[in-house]
Amino acid sequence: MSGKPIPNTEDPDALDAEILSEKDFIHLFSQIFQFKNKPLLSGSEFDDCAALRLDSFCKDLPLQSLTFSTDTVRESSDFPAGMTFWQKGWMAAAVNLSDLAAMGSDPVAFLASFGLPKTISLNDAGALAQGIQDCVSFFGAEVIGGDTESNDELTITGTVIGISENKNLILRKNVKFGDLLCVTGLTGSAGVALSILLGKIRAENVSDAFLKNLTEPFPRIFEGKMLAKSGAVNSMIDTSDGLASSVYELSALSGVFFEIDEQSLPFDEEALEIIFLHLKNKCEQNKHDQNENENDKIGLNGNDAAFAAEARAILAHEALYTGGDYELLFTIPPDKLLIVEKLFETFNSSTVADTADRFNGLSSAGKSGRFPCKFTVIGKTIAEKENVVLRHTESGQVRQPLLKMGYDSFKKYI
């Protein structure tokens, strides 16, 4: 198991043998959720309510807004097999923080409502809470309260509270015609990691860090705050349900449509290599099985260049239509591009050292972190009334409608 050791569980077997009650879990969690910033909390960690003194975190009160987001993760729909409890906790916090990042807001506090299976051990519950604590504190906030109930399925609903200067709140609806469409980090990696864990892509020797693209989402809190303060960004959203889904969301609220250039999507070299080898191995296996028809059918003629092109196409599909990346998708006027480039340059050079220091306090997600963080222009607004994707094939460029497809928990992939 990754994550820090859990306090007061020297003899987990002895503890696990008892019949656990709600109070046992509350007691355990209250040990793990340490308030570093004591004056922040004017209430008591033992009451059902937590209280935040307004003067402790708001410097310029009347010009600020509190921001809130709530999101639920649960075993059967959000945790691929093999995830540790620490990772499940980290993810529960990270998906909430990512919503705050998309508004450019600064996280202050976090509440966790736990639905725990009656069979969970105190050790595992502790690792879960530690994952939340590590993620929340990494991004500068505090766990201030929560609720613990039993549930047939492990379920965690997080609520994050942040603060923003009113003038810096970035909303989805403010896309301006003429804006460039940009994304932070790399795209499609979480989708590839999911395909590996589901056995749809056969891959050997995949690095642990690569799988963490899916299992330890890294909310772009620092980048979101920087972008919000820059004054350069018109609109922003995260890519948790896939790039296409986020683009459609921006369009629906702003009435402005986009063209994405598939060739410009930023990919992880390891992701491309994984898919390339998967295709190559599959082709050789087909040859070995004297099943050449299969290769013809899927267009694999055994040429490395063809495998590479096909790998790019598959990765583009993952980036556009699969959730889990938690990058920031934002729009800027073209004349602000240089400002944003400069910002990221300064951000990466000045914060890497600081971030590396912070990472040393973490055993897991932090170290797989995605720094330095680049950003990429992947498209632009268009006068048409539909979103399109520009594809590059052997026979030239093709403009195709962007599919309205992405993660939807009611339909999985719609």
Add this chain to the structure above:
Amino acid sequence: MSGKPIPNTEDPDALDAEILSEKDFIHLFSQIFQFKNKPLLSGSEFDDCAALRLDSFCKDLPLQSLTFSTDTVRESSDFPAGMTFWQKGWMAAAVNLSDLAAMGSDPVAFLASFGLPKTISLNDAGALAQGIQDCVSFFGAEVIGGDTESNDELTITGTVIGISENKNLILRKNVKFGDLLCVTGLTGSAGVALSILLGKIRAENVSDAFLKNLTEPFPRIFEGKMLAKSGAVNSMIDTSDGLASSVYELSALSGVFFEIDEQSLPFDEEALEIIFLHLKNKCEQNKHDQNENENDKIGLNGNDAAFAAEARAILAHEALYTGGDYELLFTIPPDKLLIVEKLFETFNSSTVADTADRFNGLSSAGKSGRFPCKFTVIGKTIAEKENVVLRHTESGQVRQPLLKMGYDSFKKYI
């Protein structure tokens, strides 16, 4: 179904025939959660985050605290069979508001994270959301955001945000030796209602209003705020898990123990009547079945006075050890008793009219509301190191240990 009609569902069958997506529910909910107090929200109802302008609800910012609570309710553990979707929504909001009431805080905003079964109709989802909206707005707050995901089981995690003057925050740990133990409203009614719905108590012609003691909990927000401002209250908690459980919680945090006088517990006459008739009918049924032994075994000798005494004992057990009442349990120094009595007198005479007006806007829980609200002294602190209950039997007074028993979702009744 109770509750207001749901907007935009003129042809529910047509709507239900479609395959619903997350966006369908978000669209529906955004119609129901109306922000009356527009300037409160500086964000957008379409973003994943909601934003509250600090200057819109804090008059005296540096001297105030924000309060937070989160609680989950779900189909299999919180909703007795027969509850309407409107009631399920009302309950999801009410249990969260009750935590705020126990701190004497003023609710400002509410977030709802929905886990909806894929089979739910838009009509039912709408009634659910309307129940939340009605409860939250009844107590003066606004639904500012949420999250919608699919779930095998209907699950709602609410998060409520309130505001308090720092000096008025009431905590559980501040019991002072010498304090009187008081409770608002009536006790044990929710437990009796549950026994009726579970078929453990046979009762005919039970009023709808009586069952609402369980299905439409009424958070004591107004009373909590009044008590917090009075300066008379040392500690406070709600009785959601039963009186005994709350008493043990106060003791654990303050180190002060209590004696509860069973005879002083405030009961609903209808609850006593229901149990009285249940016992009498059972006794007559046993006679009719020539099963007198059974009557002897349970001590029912056919005497009305004996039935009445037994009914009081059963109702006391429900009050002490069954959850669901959502009253406020608070402690005051004896010299403040007159002040609190005066407060409730003024509160009941001045707010009934106002409250009745508010109730007219509601079709259900409001009208069953528990006004005027009395409060009762039910016990006192004692020098012993255990909590006791003073019972009154035919042979005189008996002091017995208060059982450490109440609602615990991990064990149901521990």
